[in-house]
Amino acid sequence: GQQLNQSPQSMFIQEGEDVSMNCTSSSIFNTWLWYKQDPGEGPVLLIALYKAGELTSNGRLTAQFGITRKDSFLNISASIPSDVGIYFCAGQPIFSGTYKYIFGTGTRLKVLA
Amino acid sequence: DSGVTQTPKHLITATGQRVTLRCSPRSGDLSVYWYQQSLDQGLQFLIQYYNGEERAKGNILERFSAQQFPDLHSELNLSSLELGDSALYFCASTPSAGLAGGSPYEQYFGPGTRLTVT
Numbered sequence: 732g733q734q735l736n737q738s739p740q741s742m743f744i745q746e747g748e749d750v751s752m753n754c755t756s757s758s759i760f761n762t763w764l765w766y767k768q769d770p771g772e773g774p775v776l777l778i779a780l781y782k783a784g785e786l787t788s789n790g791r792l793t794a795q796f797g798i799t800r801k802d803s804f805l806n807i808s809a810s811i812p813s814d815v816g817i818y819f820c821a822g823q824p825i826f827s828g829t830y831k832y833i834f835g836t837g838t839r840l841k842v843l844a
Numbered sequence: 845d846s847g848v849t850q851t852p853k854h855l856i857t858a859t860g861q862r863v864t865l866r867c868s869p870r871s872g873d874l875s876v877y878w879y880q881q882s883l884d885q886g887l888q889f890l891i892q893y894y895n896g897e898e899r900a901k902g903n904i905l906e907r908f909s910a911q912q913f914p915d916l917h918s919e920l921n922l923s924s925l926e927l928g929d930s931a932l933y934f935c936a937s938t939p940s941a942g943l944a945g946g947s948p949y950e951q952y953f954g955p956g957t958r959l960t961v962t
Contacts, residue, residue: 762949773846773934773953774887781949819886823949831877831900832951834887 737835754820763803848954869937
C-alpha cells in the first residue's frame with residue numbers, strides 16, 4: 732500500500748537532547764497527524780495540523796505543516812526516557828473524498844539515560 | 845485511554861480458520877476505521893464505516909470483510925487465514941463533523957488485537 736517517506740527510520744539520542752523527524756510525500760495533503768506508538772499498543776494522537784505553515788505545540792512536542800503541503804515535521808525538545816517509542820505521521824491526501832489517511836513508515840526513537 | 849475498545853487482545857488460530865475481531869468506537873463517534881500492522885511495518889488502511897455504511901476501502905483482501913452494526917460497534921471478519929495474516933489489527937474512530945467533541949480529522953485508536961496464525 733501507499734506510504735509516506737518518514738525519516739530517520741530510527742535514532743538513538745541522549746536524555747535531554749532535542750529530536751527532529753519528518754515526513755515527505757509527492758502528494759499534497761489536507762491534514763497531518765502525528766502519533767506515538769508503544770510496543771504492542773495502539774497509536775496515541777499527539778498533534779493534528781490543518782493548514783500549510785501551521786505550527787502547533789503539545790508540551791515538549793512541536794509539529795509543523797510544511798508550506799508546500801507535501802511534508803510535515805515533528806520536534807521533541809529535552810527528551811526524556813518515556814519518549815521512547817515509534818512515531819508515525821499520517822497524511823490525508825487532498826481530494827481523497829474521505830477521511831482516509833496514509834501512514835508513514837515510522838521513526839523508532841530510543842533515549843539513552 | 846482513547847475510549848476505543850477492541851476484543852480480543854490476543855488471538856491464536858490455525859491456517860484456514862476464520863476469526864472475528866470486534867471494535868467499539870468512542871461514545872458518539874460514528875466512523876470506524878480498520879488497519880493492519882505487520883511486524884515493524886506502518887499501518888495499512890483496510891476499510892472505513894460511517895454510521896453503518898461502508899465509506900472507503902483500502903488494501904483489504906477478499907477473504908476479509910467488515911460491518912458496522914446499529915449500535916455502532918464494528919466487526920472485522922478474517923477467513924481462510926494464512927500465515928501472512930499474522931499482524932496487529934487496529935480500529936480507530938473519529939468524531940462526527942459538526943458535533944461537539946473534536947475534529948472528524950482526528951483518529952483515535954484502540955489497543956489492537958494481536959492475531960497469530962500458526
